Amino acid sequence: QVQLVESGGGLVQAGGSLRLSCAASGRTFSGYVMAWFRQSPGKEREFVAALSWSGGRTYYTDSLKGRFTISKDNAKNTVYLQMNSLEPDDTAVYHCAAVRRWLGPRNKEYDYWGQGTQVTVSS
DSSP, X not given: OOEEEEEOOEEEETTOOEXXXXXXXXXXXXXXEEEEEEEOTTSOOEEXXXXXXXXXXXXXXXXXXXXXXXXXXXXXXXXXXXXXXXXGGGOEEEEEEEESSOOOTTOOOOSEEOOOEEEEEEO
């Protein structure tokens, strides 16, 4: 059974940092693209960042580039999202996802999704 389990969310003050983790299990993700999305109440799910599991190539939504960093640990089968200089607008549920065929940041048809982890940034 394939599972993506997110952790690391919580409450943080504006300007603070959090590191989210996505533990992947149930299959090999070699050749997959791993991504982070976020969704706030009343808003559509938004692409945040993605990483090619095999090649390590990364993709970011332009507005978050420089504050957020996606990375992976092959030995732990885990993908991370380091979030710095957090702002109240970053408040959302953050989801990890995996897709075999990368179709760009606007595509939301992923093969696997995690349940999400809540991030709340207070002003």
